[in-house]
Amino acid sequence: MKPPLIFFITLAIIAVLATRQFIKQRQEVAVNDASPVRSLPVEIKDKREVSTSALRSRQxxxxxxxxxxxxxxxxxxxxxxxxxxxLKASDYHQLARGEKGELQVQGTRFIAFRPR
Known part of the structure; x- marks a missing residue:
């Protein structure tokens, strides 16, 4: 029995989207690596933890x-x-809303925050 054509089309779409996302992430990493480290005076406006759930199969x-x-x-x-x-969890938990200080970034990558 042959699998339906829609099955192959769905697999092709998933493969294309996954490849596109992988390339986008690699490009962002390359741009960040090539960017200089900048320091900016900032205020922390807000912060949040976002939960991402997944299922892992095990036997x-x-x-x-x-x-x-x-x-x-x-x-x-x-x-x-x-x-x-x-941010990483350790960096996130050291920040407080409304706090002012010097933020160091490399492209879109968080490096450090030093409060005033």
């Missing part, structure tokens, strides 16, 4: 796995627009 049982993504919004004190960065 006939599905185990729910929850991972967290940590985000913070920064307001440059020079008047530029607010921007969001994704």
């Amino acid at each position: 006939r049982e599905n185990i729910p796995v929850e991972t967290m993504r940590y985000e913070a919004w920064f307001h440059p004190l020079n008047g530029a627009g607010d921007f969001k960065l994704v």
